[in-house]
Amino acid sequence: MKTLLGLVASPRKYGNSELFIKELFGNLPNGWRLRMLRLPELDIRPCMACYQCLFGPMRCVQRDDLDLFLQELTAADAVALAAPTYFLGANASLKKVLDRGLSFYAHMDALWAKPAVGVAIAGVPGLEGYTKLMVDSFLKLILSDHRGSQVLYGALPGEIFLQDEAKECARRLASALTQGPEEAASPRCPLCGGDTFRFLPPKEDTPAGSQRIRCMVCSNEGTIRWDDGSLQVDTRRGLHPLFLTYDDAKAHLEWLRTMKDAFLAKRKELKEVTQAYAAVGQWVRPEKKQREERS
Ligand SMILES: Cc1cc2nc3c(=O)[nH]c(=O)nc-3n(C[C@H](O)[C@H](O)[C@H](O)COP(=O)(O)O)c2cc1C
Known part of the structure; x- marks a missing residue:
């Protein structure tokens, strides 16, 4: 059994980000299971810029949910990220995890080249700002093999699926995870x-x-x-x-x-x-x- 780790950067239950991850999972062949982390639920403290995670045991001095995040990430076979746009960028839950990214180096061998895809979700067509850039950067900086990403539009929970584009996107990105980038x-x-x-x-x-x-x-x-x-x-x-x-x-x-x-x-x-x-x-x-x- 292979594991897809779905990273949901939205706090909103049954929001577009969560539904997209579930739809994408539904497009994977048999033999995959879905585990999900809702990033805003995690207690992720700000990086203190002490650089201790780069030396010795290479472990962050802070005891919070970064360990859980890294445990799930390293164990996963592939990653799918969905981030909502808040004020022209991905919401802060994504950046909070990324700011602790010096800790990723301790897990380089386990993380390197995991297939990964992402979507940036915005409520207003054209107002996604730099959300996709943040999604792309995140996927690269977790050292994954970035296989594709897209911007999708929808404001209300579930609204992205009122158009065919989001389902088609989920199909394409699921296929990119298993078949390689398009x-x-x-x-x-x-x-x-x-x-x-x-x-x-x-x-x-x-x-x-x-x-x-x-x-x-x-x-x-x-x-x-x-x-x-x-x-x-x-x-x-x-x-x-x-x-x-x-x-x-x-x-x-x-x-x-x-x-x-x-x-x-x-x-x-x-x-x-x-x-x-x-x-x-x-x-x-x-x-x-x-x-x-x-x-
Ligand atoms: C605080 C806040 C700021 C937002 N800022 C933007 C924005 O700058 N551009 C945009 O297109 N949508 C913006 N939105 C709308 C969300 O991106 C949109 O509702 C999206 O579907 C949320 O994803 P979710 O359903 O997964 O939570 C904002 C929503 C919130 C709550």
């Missing part, structure tokens, strides 16, 4: 498949007629240009590829670890910089925080 219908980053780009000012070597860009999923730079009526995206590996290959991900972990020695080497210099700002301004603090500090 051909992209629109221009993509050739390195990672991302479809969100930032336009950058040209450099001296930017060819005439090309626009310099950066892929917002893999962060690599390149160009975009018209070629015989179609848009051609060309991106090249930069200095810090995060997740393009297993070795890249390992190398990024090693680079992160070197930051500890870099910090120790520059500690005196950095202290001088930070101390110059120590007495500037007045912090407004919640009462609870003040009480904690007094006790």
Whole structure:
């Protein structure tokens, strides 16, 4: 029996995100079971930027539901994510998990290249903002094999299924999980498949007629240009590829670890910089925080 882990980023019971995951599961062949995590239900605390999870036993110092999340994620054979749009981005439950992502490196071997798909759900056509980008980034940063993602529209619980597109999407993404990614219908980053780009000012070597860009999923730079009526995206590996290959991900972990020695080497210099700002301004603090500090 194989396990699909459904990650539902909506707090809404029987909301579009939950229903989509269940519909997608219904399109998988026999031999799969569905386990689901509703992300807003998890107690996931903010990352404290202590970097302890990168060293020694590689475990976050915080005891919360990240362990449960990682346990389910590592045990799954495939992942499907559905995230609702809140104010032009995926809701915070997704980012809360992602912010603890340095802890994923401890499980790199178990996580690497799990088939994964996702949907970004928005209530108003065209108002999805950067939700799909967040879904794509999340799937890449959990080190999965991102097989496809799409934006779906529907505001009321179940409304996405009042049109055929969402059922068709569930069929396609279920098939992508078991059969491999489908051909992209629109221009993509050739390195990672991302479809969100930032336009950058040209450099001296930017060819005439090309626009310099950066892929917002893999962060690599390149160009975009018209070629015989179609848009051609060309991106090249930069200095810090995060997740393009297993070795890249390992190398990024090693680079992160070197930051500890870099910090120790520059500690005196950095202290001088930070101390110059120590007495500037007045912090407004919640009462609870003040009480904690007094006790
Ligand atoms: C706080 C909040 C903010 C929202 N912001 C947006 C938005 O920026 N753009 C949009 O298209 N829909 C927005 N919506 C609508 C939801 O994305 C939509 O209802 C979606 O179907 C919710 O998914 P769910 O049913 O899985 O909870 C918002 C909903 C809430 C509750």
